Amino acid sequence: MSERLVDVDGLRAGYGEGFELHVPALHVEAGETVALIGPSGCGKTTLLNVIAGIHVPTAGHVRVGDLELFGSTSRAPDAARRRFRISRIGLVFQAFELLDHLSVRENILLPFFVNTALEHTPAVDARLATIAERLGIAAYLARHPQALSQGERQRVAIARALVTDPALLLADEPTGNLDPDTGARILDLLFDAVREHEATLVMVTHDHGLLDRFDRVVDLMAVGTEAA
Amino acid sequence: MSGTLRLAWRYLTWHRTRSLILVLCILLTLLLPFAVTMLVDVYGARFRARATATPYVVGAPGSRYDLVLSALYFKGQVRTPSTMAEVERAGRDGLAVVVPLHVGSRAEGHPLVGTSHDYVRLRGLRTAAGRFAQMPGECVLGAKAAADLDKGVGAKVLTDTESVYDFGLAYPIRMRVVGVLAETGTADDRAIFTDLDTVWIMLGFGHGHEAPDQIDADSTSGVKDGTHQLNPKTHLYTEITPENVDSFHMHAEPENLPVTAMIVNPRDGKARTFLKGRYAVSKTGQLIEPVEVVDELLEFVFQLKAFFDANVVLVTAATMLFLALVVLLSVRVRRAEIETLFKIGCARLTVFRMLAFELAIVVLLGAVLAAGLAWFGTQVLLSDFLP
Numbered sequence: 028m029s030e031r032l033v034d035v036d037g038l039r040a041g042y043g044e045g046f047e048l049h050v051p052a053l054h055v056e057a058g059e060t061v062a063l064i065g066p067s068g069c070g071k072t073t074l075l076n077v078i079a080g081i082h083v084p085t086a087g088h089v090r091v092g093d094l095e096l097f098g099s100t101s102r103a104p105d106a107a108r109r110r111f112r113i114s115r116i117g118l119v120f121q122a123f124e125l126l127d128h129l130s131v132r133e134n135i136l137l138p139f140f141v142n143t144a145l146e147h148t149p150a151v152d153a154r155l156a157t158i159a160e161r162l163g164i165a166a167y168l169a170r171h172p173q174a175l176s177q178g179e180r181q182r183v184a185i186a187r188a189l190v191t192d193p194a195l196l197l198a199d200e201p202t203g204n205l206d207p208d209t210g211a212r213i214l215d216l217l218f219d220a221v222r223e224h225e226a227t228l229v230m231v232t233h234d235h236g237l238l239d240r241f242d243r244v245v246d247l248m249a250v251g252t253e254a255a
Numbered sequence: 256m257s258g259t260l261r262l263a264w265r266y267l268t269w270h271r272t273r274s275l276i277l278v279l280c281i282l283l284t285l286l287l288p289f290a291v292t293m294l295v296d297v298y299g300a301r302f303r304a305r306a307t308a309t310p311y312v313v314g315a316p317g318s319r320y321d322l323v324l325s326a327l328y329f330k331g332q333v334r335t336p337s338t339m340a341e342v343e344r345a346g347r348d349g350l351a352v353v354v355p356l357h358v359g360s361r362a363e364g365h366p367l368v369g370t371s372h373d374y375v376r377l378r379g380l381r382t383a384a385g386r387f388a389q390m391p392g393e394c395v396l397g398a399k400a401a402a403d404l405d406k407g408v409g410a411k412v413l414t415d416t417e418s419v420y421d422f423g424l425a426y427p428i429r430m431r432v433v434g435v436l437a438e439t440g441t442a443d444d445r446a447i448f449t450d451l452d453t454v455w456i457m458l459g460f461g462h463g464h465e466a467p468d469q470i471d472a473d474s475t476s477g478v479k480d481g482t483h484q485l486n487p488k489t490h491l492y493t494e495i496t497p498e499n500v501d502s503f504h505m506h507a508e509p510e511n512l513p514v515t516a517m518i519v520n521p522r523d524g525k526a527r528t529f530l531k532g533r534y535a536v537s538k539t540g541q542l543i544e545p546v547e548v549v550d551e552l553l554e555f556v557f558q559l560k561a562f563f564d565a566n567v568v569l570v571t572a573a574t575m576l577f578l579a580l581v582v583l584l585s586v587r588v589r590r591a592e593i594e595t596l597f598k599i600g601c602a603r604l605t606v607f608r609m610l611a612f613e614l615a616i617v618v619l620l621g622a623v624l625a626a627g628l629a630w631f632g633t634q635v636l637l638s639d640f641l642p
Contacts, residue, residue, distance in 0.1 A: 081598055106602065113600025124595040128269030129262070140258025141601035147258075171269075187599075 032057040032195060032227050033078060037099075038087035040070070040077050048073045050087070050250050057194070060221060060228040062238050065247035071231040074247065075197045078229065079116055080108035091115070092194060110144040117188030117226070119198040119217070123180045125172040125187075132168040135159070135186045145191060158186045161223070162216055178209035182216065189220055196221055198230040202237075214240065259605055263612035274617060277581065281621020282628070284574040288567040289629035295560055297637055299553050302328075305441055306549035308378075311530070313337070313345050313353075313540050314516040322541070323548040325358045326516035328442045329366035332359040333515040340510035341540045344533075345519050350526040352377070354518040357454045361415040362430065365400045366446045369454030369514075377518060378443060384408050385434030391456065391503060392495025394430040394449040398438035403445075408432055412447060413492055414457050428457045429494040452503075453495065455512055461505035463493070578617075582610060 033055035041047035048070030055061050063071045076082035077089055080096045080103070089097040094111050096103050103111070112118075125134045133140070135155055139147040159165040162182040164175075172180055181201060188196055201217065202210030214237060221228045230241070238244045267274040305327050314322040315335040324330040339355065346353040354377055357369035374380075375387055385408035388395055394412055401407060414427040430449055438444055455461050495503060505512065519542070521527040534542035586593065593606050 079598070109600045109602060118598055120595070120598075122591075124591070124598075126592055126595070128266045133261075133265065137596075138599055140262055141596055141599070141605050144600075 030057050031055070032059075032092060033229070034088070034090040035074075035078070036088045038074075038077065038084050038089060040073055040082060040084035040087075042073075046070070047085075048077075048247075050074060050247070053245065053250065055227060055229060057227055058225055059243060060218070060241045061230070062241040062244045063229060063231045063247060064233070064235070064238070064244060067233075069247045071247055072199055075199055075229065075231060078195075079118060079197055080112050109142065113138050113142045114144050114191055115194050117191060117193035117196045119181075119184050119188045119196065119201045121200040121203040123172075123177075123184045123204070125180055125183055127171060127173055129171070130168065131164060131170050131172065131175070131183050134172060134183055135168075135190050137187055138191050151190065154192065155186070155190050158189050158220070161220065162186050176209075177205055178213060181205060181209075181213050185213070185217055185220060189224060189226075192224060193226060196226050196228045196230075198228065200231050200233065202232070202234065210234070259609045260612050263609050263616060266609075267613055267616055277578065277617045278621045278624065280574055280577065281618055282625045284571055285622055285625035286628055288564070288571075289625050290632050291560065291563060293629055293633040294636060295556060297633065299556070301440075302549050302553065303546065306545040309518055309545045310521060311351075311519040312516050312543045312545055313341065313519050313534065314543075315341070315539070316541050319541070319543050319548050320552065322516055323543060323545045326356055326518060327545055327549075329358050329368060329446055330442075336513040336515050337517070337540060338510060339512045339514060342514060342517050343510065344537075344540065345517055345530070348529075349522065350529055351519045351521040354520070355451060355514040356516045356518065357451055357513065358515045360454060360457065362394070362412050362447045363404055363415065365397075365403070366442075367394075367414055367454065367457075368446045368448050369451040370448060371451065374448070374518070377520060378439070378441075380439065380443060381437050382434040383437040385432070387434055388448065388450055389433070390495075390497070390500055391450055391452040392428065392430055392500065393433045394447050394453070395434040395436060396432055397436050397444040397446045397448070399444040400447055401432075401435040406432055407435055411494075426493045428453055429492040451512070451514070452505075455505060455507075456493070456495065456503060458513070460507045460512055461503055463495070463499050463502040578614065582614060586610065 031054055033053070035050055035053040037052075038050040039047055046068070053074075063074065065071055073082055077084050077097070078091060080091070083102065084097055086099075087097065088095070088099055091111070092115060094103060094107070094115075096108055096111075102108075126137065129137065132155070135158075136147065136151070139145045139151065156165065159168060162185060164179060164182050164186060167175060167179060167183075172183065175183065181204075185201070188198075196217075198217065202213055205213060217228070217230075218240060220226075228241075232238075306323070309327055312323055312326045314326070314333060315337040317333065317335045321331055321333050325333050336357075342353050342355045345351065352373055354373040355371060356374070358366065360367040360369075368374075372387065382395065383398065385395070396404070396406065396412070404410075404412070406412065410432045412430045412432055414430065416427045430447075430453065436443060436448075452461065519530065521530055530542060534540060596606055597603070
């Protein structure tokens with residue numbers, strides 16, 4: 028029986044007075060692949076940010092793994108959430124968010140440069156080499172992102188998310204900026220990587236043609252988003 | 256290299272032009288202050304060292320600064336020369352070793368110093384080649400002077416004519432180089448040393464007894480048609496040789512022959528007190544402690560430098576504000592990058608540290624380059640400055 032990795036209960040989160048996300052309950056099992064769908068502005072990215080410990084909710088309880096990010100009366104300190112995020116969660120963004128002034132290799136190792144919670148060891152380099160090989164970017168490690176195609180850049184972003192060997196992968200429309208063929212290939216790679224690393228995937232997507240590939244689809248509108 | 260430092264360095268090297276401009280800003284802001292500080296420090300130290308090594312200077316009443324600058328550094332001219340009578344007075348009763356100096360003339364562009372052998376002893380000079388001058392018409396070149404003129408022992412050096420068309424004056428002297436001094440790192444290196452007789456002959460206080468009308472067509476001048484005329488084919492100089500030296504003599508009383516200054520080295524503390532007393536009431540000379548005058552000059556320099564330093568503070572502040580503006584704009588431009596760093600788990604302090612490293616590297620590089628260039632420039636300038 029798989030254990031529960033993400034627990035969200037009675038969540039309320041918003042930005043100012045114009046919007047409030049309300050998720051009564053959302054639970055994700057370890058190793059599960061979950062698609063978050065819903066119209067633009069319904070709070071999919073906000074939910075990802077809450078689960079990542081980036082966005083502080085106004086109410087509710089959020090637990091990821093063994094860390095209670097946000098409790099009903101308390102929340103984990105910012106430093107603890109950052110340490111947890113960088114070591115246990117991999118993030119993949121729609122716009123890739125690579126740094127042009129770093130090489131592909133350095134972009135992948137970026138988490139190790141910015142937080143001392145991670146230690147850059149030879150094992151990390153070996154894992155990087157394996158991931159880069161699997162994602163087909165091993166030949167580009169010395170290049171800079173602007174010398175790569177959109178698809179290659181997203182592969183680098185996935186490699187960056189995987190290099191810390193995270194338990195949870197949060198992907199925010201990772202194929203949104205890619206053509207359908209490239210998007211499909213990237214998704215194949217992402218699913219392969221998730222399976223191989225026995226990670227859990229929560230992915231925001233607008234592409235309903237992809238939903239069959241997920242273990243579960245969560246429609247945020249059906250779960251209960253409220254407009255304030 | 257720490258991760259944050261690596262990120263900072265990569266950003267700077269990736270945006271080379273921007274980084275270079277910032278480094279140049281720092282370099283240009285700091286170059287002049289660094290150079291001036293180094294120059295003032297080294298100049299001051301060298302100036303003072305020369306003054307400290309010179310016990311007293313005696314000269315005719317007048318500007319103390321002119322007297323010291325002339326006697327110690329062979330710079331400028333003393334308006335009212337002293338005389339050999341004052342040299343006698345200073346050394347009377349054996350109170351001190353008195354080194355007469357005549358400074359102000361030049362030979363082939365270099366200061367020509369007429370003095371005695373006591374100067375060699377006082378300054379501890381030694382020859383790198385040849386020997387010291389022993390008779391009129393001989394000279395010894397300072398190390399830099401020899402290098403500049405590319406001349407050594409056996410060469411000839413012509414004294415500079417102060418008024419080439421004033422034929423009432425004596426001709427320049429063509430001196431034989433009999434020695435080259437070892438380098439001292441002082442004004443002595445640029446000077447050419449000869450004896451006082453040679454200088455006095457050059458100045459017209461003495462001459463050799465060759466009748467102009469006996470000079471043949473190859474000589475400098477002669478009497479033609481009852482008038483004294485120059486021979487345009489000849490060189491306009493006088494040369495004192497072992498053969499003709501005996502024919503040279505002074506046309507002035509020995510005590511009236513000019514010196515511009517004298518360095519006075521008292522025999523002991525008691526002699527120093529006597530000398531000070533003697534010159535406290537003297538109307539014909541003044542006794543100066545060079546280090547006091549040099550300290551006064553340096554104080555004036557340091558006062559000027561204080562104004563300069565204040566200006567430097569303002570310019571540096573303006574540059575720092577400019578850099579702060581660049582950093583603030585940079586944070587705006589890099590908002591997406593910084594947001595990404597936050598999202599993946601980077602602390603705000605780490606981002607601040609990364610930006611601080613970038614700024615520190617730029618400032619450090621600019622400062623190091625400025626210091627290096629200032630040092631190089633100072634060395635070049637100092638090679639021409641020999642107090």
